[in-house]
Amino acid sequence: MSADEIIAELPHLTAEELAQVQAKLRELVAPSREIARASRINSPRLAHPEQSEDFIKQVLELAPDAKL
Numbered sequence: 001m002s003a004d005e006i007i008a009e010l011p012h013l014t015a016e017e018l019a020q021v022q023a024k025l026r027e028l029v030a031p032s033r034e035i036a037r038a039s040r041i042n043s044p045r046l047a048h049p050e051q052s053e054d055f056i057k058q059v060l061e062l063a064p065d066a067k068l
Helices: 003-012 015-028 049-054
Strands: none
Touching: none
């Protein structure tokens, strides 16, 4: 069974079956084996969005070994 076929069947499973699938996936993806996550850029929120024109966006690219 291909991954596409498995994914297509997921909506037809009962809650109990979905829980079993989820448990098996957790078992297979051990804590030592991380799944790559999408990068996320956090941005501060303005208390007064109308002041946004007063701010300049600055993007800094850090070296891969930079400590934050």
